Amino acid sequence: MRIVLRARGDFEEWRTAARALLSQGTVPRDIEWVSEDAAGSDLFSAPASPPIGGAAPVSVPKAFLPLAESLICHSDPSRFDLAYRLLWRLQTEHALLHIRSDPDVARAHAFDRSVHRDSHKMHAFVRFKEVPASGQRRAFVSWFEPDHFIVARNAGFFRRRFADMDWLIATPKGAISWDGTDVRFCDAPADKPDIQDDADDLWRTYFANIFNPARLKVKMMQTEMPKKYWKNLPEADLIPDLIAGAEHRGRDMAARQASDTVPKFHERLHGRKP
Amino acid sequence: MKKSLKARLAILSDAAKYDASCASSGTTRRDSSGSGGQESGGLGSTEGSGICHAYAPDGRCISLLKILMTNFCIYDCAYCINRSSSNVERARFSPEEVIWLTLEFYRRNYIEGLFLSSGIIRNSDYTMEQMVRIARDLRVTHNFRGYIHLKTIPDASAKLIEEAGLFADRLSINIELPTDAGVEKFAPQKHPRNIRRSMGELKTKIDEAGEPTLRTRRRKTFAPAGQSTQMIIGADEASDATILGTSAGLYDAYRLRRVYYSAFSPIPDASKALPLIKPPLVREHRLYQADWLYRFYGFGIEEITAGRPDGMLDLTIDPKLAWALENRGRFPVDINTADKEMLLRVPGFGTKTVKAILSARQFKRLAMGDLMRLKVSVKKVQAFVTASGWSPLKLIDRSDLRSLFVPEPQQLVLL
Numbered sequence: 153m154r155i156v157l158r159a160r161g162d163f164e165e166w167r168t169a170a171r172a173l174l175s176q177g178t179v180p181r182d183i184e185w186v187s188e189d190a191a192g193s194d195l196f197s198a199p200a201s202p203p204i205g206g207a208a209p210v211s212v213p214k215a216f217l218p219l220a221e222s223l224i225c226h227s228d229p230s231r232f233d234l235a236y237r238l239l240w241r242l243q244t245e246h247a248l249l250h251i252r253s254d255p256d257v258a259r260a261h262a263f264d265r266s267v268h269r270d271s272h273k274m275h276a277f278v279r280f281k282e283v284p285a286s287g288q289r290r291a292f293v294s295w296f297e298p299d300h301f302i303v304a305r306n307a308g309f310f311r312r313r314f315a316d317m318d319w320l321i322a323t324p325k326g327a328i329s330w331d332g333t334d335v336r337f338c339d340a341p342a343d344k345p346d347i348q349d350d351a352d353d354l355w356r357t358y359f360a361n362i363f364n365p366a367r368l369k370v371k372m373m374q375t376e377m378p379k380k381y382w383k384n385l386p387e388a389d390l391i392p393d394l395i396a397g398a399e400h401r402g403r404d405m406a407a408r409q410a411s412d413t414v415p416k417f418h419e420r421l422h423g424r425k426p
Numbered sequence: 427m428k429k430s431l432k433a434r435l436a437i438l439s440d441a442a443k444y445d446a447s448c449a450s451s452g453t454t455r456r457d458s459s460g461s462g463g464q465e466s467g468g469l470g471s472t473e474g475s476g477i478c479h480a481y482a483p484d485g486r487c488i489s490l491l492k493i494l495m496t497n498f499c500i501y502d503c504a505y506c507i508n509r510s511s512s513n514v515e516r517a518r519f520s521p522e523e524v525i526w527l528t529l530e531f532y533r534r535n536y537i538e539g540l541f542l543s544s545g546i547i548r549n550s551d552y553t554m555e556q557m558v559r560i561a562r563d564l565r566v567t568h569n570f571r572g573y574i575h576l577k578t579i580p581d582a583s584a585k586l587i588e589e590a591g592l593f594a595d596r597l598s599i600n601i602e603l604p605t606d607a608g609v610e611k612f613a614p615q616k617h618p619r620n621i622r623r624s625m626g627e628l629k630t631k632i633d634e635a636g637e638p639t640l641r642t643r644r645r646k647t648f649a650p651a652g653q654s655t656q657m658i659i660g661a662d663e664a665s666d667a668t669i670l671g672t673s674a675g676l677y678d679a680y681r682l683r684r685v686y687y688s689a690f691s692p693i694p695d696a697s698k699a700l701p702l703i704k705p706p707l708v709r710e711h712r713l714y715q716a717d718w719l720y721r722f723y724g725f726g727i728e729e730i731t732a733g734r735p736d737g738m739l740d741l742t743i744d745p746k747l748a749w750a751l752e753n754r755g756r757f758p759v760d761i762n763t764a765d766k767e768m769l770l771r772v773p774g775f776g777t778k779t780v781k782a783i784l785s786a787r788q789f790k791r792l793a794m795g796d797l798m799r800l801k802v803s804v805k806k807v808q809a810f811v812t813a814s815g816w817s818p819l820k821l822i823d824r825s826d827l828r829s830l831f832v833p834e835p836q837q838l839v840l841l
Contacts, residue, residue: 247789252782253796276477280534292533312457313471316569317533354527355536357432361439362492363482366691366705372485376478387480395483402704405692411513418510421500 154184159339160301160325161187161232163224170236175208180240185232212242215249223263225301234260270300275309277381278321281349289332291318295344295384301325304337311335352386359387365398366405434517435527441497441508442543444693445600446656446686448489450476450538450573453595453651458571468569470532470539472595476573477538490541490575491531495519495556499545503602503613504697505661505690508545512695518547521560528564532572539573539595540564546579554582554590561593573651578628580621587624588648591631596651596683599624604657604664604672612661612699625680628653632681656686659713660706667737670716670727677721687713712739719746722777723770742832747773750810751828757810758818761797762787774806806831 155173157165173183220235238256242248251257280292292314303321307328310319320329322342329336373391382388429437450472457471478487496518497508507514519527528540542560546553557576564570576594578587590597599621603609606618628649635648655676659669673685689705716739719725723746730745731737733752740748750757750773759768761783769780782800786792793814798804809821809830821827 251786251789253786253792253799255799258799272477276479278535282534290533294535309471309473312459312473314469314533314535315458315460316467316469349534351530351534354432354435355531355534357435358439358491358493358531358536359480359482359488361436362443362488364443364484364486364691367484367486367689367707369485369707370483373481373483376485376487377481385480391483398483402692405694405696411695413513414511415513415516417498418502421510422502 153178153182154186155232156191157185157187157232159187160189161185161224162301163221166224166232166235167220170239171210173236174210174239174243180233180237183233183236185236186229187232190229210239210243212239213246213249216242219249219260219264221305222267223260225267225305226263227300228263231263234263267300267302270298271302271306271309273381274298274302274306277377277385278310279352279384279386280314280319281347282351283347285318289316289318292320293345293347294319294321295342296321296323297380297384298323298325303328304339307335307337356387356390360390360394363394365394365401368395368398368402370395429517431523431527434519434523435493437515437517438494438497438519439492441494441514441545442492442541444507444688444691445492445541445543445577446486446688447575447598447654447684448478448487448492448541449596449651449654449684450489450575451651452476452683453573454647456571458569468571469529470570470572472538472571472573479536479538489538490573491528491537491539492541492543493519493524493527495521495524495542495544495553495560496547497545498547500548501546501613501615503616504699505602505612505658505693507693507695509697511697512693514695521556521563524560525563525568528572529568529570532570537572539570539575541575541577543577544579550579550581551583551586554579554586558586558590558593561590565593575651578624580616580624584627587627588631591628591635591648594649596654597628597649598654598656599628601655601657601672601676601685603662604659604669605662608662608664622679625653625655625676625682629680652683653680654682654684654686656688658690659687659710660703661690661700665737666709666713666716666739667727667731669713670720670731673717674720674727685717687717708741709739712741712745716745719749724767725749725771743828744773746771747806747831754822754827757822758812759810760812761792762814772807772810774803774810 155169216238223231223235234256238260241256248254249257252261274296278294278296280294283291283293285291303323303326310321311330314330318331320327322345324341326337326339327342451474453472455473458468476489478489480488482488497514498516498518499508499510502510524542531537532539542557544553544557561574561576564574574594575596575598576590578590578597578599580599601621602613602616609616609618631648632652635646657669676682676685687710689707689710691705716730719730720727729749731739733740733748739745750771759772761769766780766784769775769783770777779800779802783792786796791814794804794816797807797813809818809827812818
């Protein structure tokens with residue numbers, strides 16, 4: 153049986169379909185899950201509407217819901233199948249989620265980790281640029297490129313943090329905005345805005361100067377801030393030059409002896425001895 | 427002519443980079459949206475774990491705007507770039523400028539908040555007063571709910587420290603060097619006894635704030651993210667055993683959240699009293715690993731440092747592996763029956779792995795495949811564990827076991 157979910161296939165839609173399928177006793181291997189987005193223009197995949205109604209209440213351990221919500225945000229096409237297989241197995245294997253080393257549970261957690269990491273990177277690497285405001289409140293716009301369908305689930309974070317300003321975060325996987333009253337989400341792919349913000353120059357000054365050239369650890373930096381994010385970070389194009397200059401700056405400092413003269417105010421404070 | 431804001435930002439962030447901490451975690455949850463009974467309309471939030479908004483090519487997290495209010499300083503500490511005898515370029519921010527930078531950086535989501543430190547100008551109280559004013563204005567005037575870390579000036583008055591704790595998430599005082607003799611030698615105007623007294627006073631205030639009062643049933647807020655400190659490694663002769671002993675003492679006596687180790691790094695116009703060497707980064711890394719073993723894995727400091735007579739940690743392999751190789755009689759450990767304390771001692775098992783093992787083994791017998799799916803490196807643990815279908819008895823007795831873990835020597839190339 154083929155189940156086609158609308159657009160990217162969100163959690164509510166998967167849940168409605170999964171409940172109905174479960175109460176009909178449909179085994180996981182008999183279902184082929186596809187989202188419209190992933191199916192693309194496949195002519196032979198005429199959308200089959202998900203089975204509706206007639207679902208008996210389904211109970212699951214409390215930990216399943218947040219896990220399923222998170223893994224349905226993953227961009228891997230097998231996510232719907234994995235979530236349904238877990239749901240199916242949980243009906244008889246009640247302790248399943250306690251066995252992290254089970255192949256399905258381990259995979260679900262790997263998806264969950266990846267979605268969490270993506271969200272965390274969104275919290276970290278969104279860079280707001282100021283745009284002219286229409287009213288009293290200042291207004292900011294950002295462009296971010298997430299790996300997974302995480303934009304809507306992170307609206308709360310930005311609302312809690314940036315309550316007193318208007319903001320819009322545009323991404324290829326939809327956009328969220330806040331105007332002091334409502335959070336809005338739109339799942340249509342957005343375009344990258346072209347905005348300059350003078351504060352970026354101060355931030356770049358800070359980034360270049362907080363870096364310690366004597367402690368170069370490029371691999372460590374790239375593990376945490378992979379290159380795929382660099383194009384949207386105003387500070388990242390400084391990195392190659394900072395790395396290139398680091399060795400001689402370090403050597404320079406090491407080679408240079410302390411100067412024999414001391415500042416005048418030191419003389420006044422402590423006498424001549426450096 | 428007065429230097430531009432940008433030029434001063436360059437000087438005063440350069441001057442702040444030798445402070446290792448950039449943590450923004452472990453404070454109370456706050457936000458500006460007006461939920462949870464909080465007044466709305468401000469700026470900022472803290473949600474438990476910190477966020478690193480960028481990484482510099484030195485591999486360090488940039489979470490906070492870490493700057494000095496001024497790098498003028500009346501003290502002459504040999505290891506410090508800002509010591510009075512250094513010819514480094516000097517600058518100063520006004521409190522308004524620090525506030526403006528913090529808020530504008532925060533609005534653009536560059537940072538989690540402010541880590542403010544300062545050289546000491548005029549006297550300790552004058553300097554501390556300016557810093558407290560910045561924190562107070564951020565909180566009270568600007569409704570700022572992001573993270574604030576203030577480096578307290580050791581000899582500042584108790585009243586100022588108390589006020590700092592009302593507005594800051596974290597306070598810290600640097601212990602500077604691992605031994606009192608080191609501090610007296612390299613930081614002649616600082617006094618180890620005063621530093622410890624200040625830490626003790628902070629601890630008392632933090633503890634008091636943690637207890638509900640009878641009258642209000644509400645807890646006061648005082649530096650909810652606690653206190654931390656930093657010591658410089660490699661500037662004096664202190665061994666790793668001495669350093670870790672000092673840390674353990676600090677953790678126990680003052681309940682510090684963190685002790686930061688900062689590998690002494692060459693600074694421009696360095697004092698002649700100090701070695702001009704590459705910073706001992708591997709040593710610093712091993713100290714952090716040992717520190718972790720002490721705080722989260724149930725190891726005693728003397729166990730970690732017993733391996734070598736000179737009290738230094740092995741630089742080639744991590745301290746947990748080194749301990750396991752020294753104590754082979756305690757292995758292999760059966761992952762299906764061993765207690766938590768012993769599982770935590772297996773090289774290659776982290777605290778999360780141990781938790782997952784303890785949970786899963788209630789329902790099935792675990793094999794090496796289970797460990798693989800828990801993302802454990804089988805290569806690293808196989809000599810130290812038994813599992814369903816796996817026994818390493820020959821491996822653990824091999825005399826060359828250590829060599830299986832030591833990285834390949836690097837081939838030399840012609841110049």
